[in-house]
Amino acid sequence: MVDSAFATDDFVRRQLAAWQRDLGSVRRLADKTLEAYGRDVDQFMRFLAGHMGGPVTLASLKALRAADIRAFMAQRRSESLGSRSLARVLSALKSFFAFLERESVVRTEALNVIRTPKLPKSLPKALTVLEARQTITTTGEMEERPWIAARDMAVLSLCYGAGLRISEALALTGADLEAQVLRVTGKGGKVRLVPLIEAVRKSIDLYLSLCPYKVKADEPLFRGLRGGVLSPRLIQLRVQQLRGALGLPASATPHALRHSFATHLLGRGGDLRAIQELLGHASLSTTQIYTAVDTDRLLESYRSAHPRG
CATH class of the missing domain: 1.10.443.10 (Intergrase catalytic core)
Structure with missing residues (x-):
């Protein structure tokens, strides 16, 4: 993957920072969730930069296809990421792109056709x-x-x-x-x-x-x-x-x-x-x-x- 510092241009970097501020101050997500979401989207940007042969720009985000997201998810699964973690990755991406849409920056339909990985059902273990x-x-x-x-x-x-x-x-x-x-x-x-x-x-x-x-x-x-x-x-x-x-x-x-x-x-x-x-x-x-x-x-x-x- 491309180094984080070179994965995005200044504009996209500012959008990422604004999104994380929104998660913390408006949605008030827990610190660990904020950290995980930021890491997941950062990895996606690094993947996308390598996939597209250059820093991610607004034009890159507008041109995003479902195939690009599937390729990223497939790579993460090949790195032994489990279904629960992959579901969190997809949730982070949807959160970021929903923010961009609310801010009238870009709108994409690519994520709407990606299915959330099936999670194993585990019932809570209660005592008598x-x-x-x-x-x-x-x-x-x-x-x-x-x-x-x-x-x-x-x-x-x-x-x-x-x-x-x-x-x-x-x-x-x-x-x-x-x-x-x-x-x-x-x-x-x-x-x-x-x-x-x-x-x-x-x-x-x-x-x-x-x-x-x-x-x-x-x-x-x-x-x-x-x-x-x-x-x-x-x-x-x-x-x-x-x-x-x-x-x-x-x-x-x-x-x-x-x-x-x-x-x-x-x-x-x-x-x-x-x-x-x-x-x-x-x-x-x-x-x-x-x-x-x-x-x-x-x-x-x-x-x-x-x-x-």
Whole structure:
């Protein structure tokens, strides 16, 4: 591929910079997504420069054909890029060209005929209600220091009792706690309100009463041994210990508690739209995967309990 510095002319380079600013300030994509999208489109520009024999210009973008995009995707697949990563590449390209169209720079139909690679279906691995409860309650038995035991229980309670991602739980500040509601900042800086049930509230209050460090209202609540912001790796290691102690499957992780939150709510008649809001999913289709999990559980129960199963 052509070196990045010579892949595009000044005009296209300015458009790329404007697109990335738009992703960050308007669409507020997560930093990792911004980085991945920028890398994907940069690789495409480098490929296109080599493919067309010179820096990519506005004329190059206007002349773009579906065959050019397919050639790029084929090259990326030959480099052992999986279907999920290829789908992200295509999403990045569509985002960039949609931006160019909105800015009245160029319009192309080439991307509209490119099919998104088929993604392997992988259902979330949820724990049973008993396993989820044991994961939280046993945490306190594996730590001699009461404040650290209370801290870890509070974090895991947030994952299961409020459906938070571990990053969301560790980012919570005192200002995010209200009497009965949590203010959660999710992916892309999007804020949602999640009910704070009594069990979760009590676990947080216990931790705060035992924590030896004074935490300001605008600072993350959860602290490490020396008072710094708690690393997610420590919670992951704690759950790894619990897997061994309780005989849980390898799929039992802090994130599995979030999956369990959604699955158990759905199993008890929870509304799919409400669960979408609680999880902070941008699209209902993302939440709908839990209906498959719940169906699988129902079928498993049917087969094990039915006399002719």
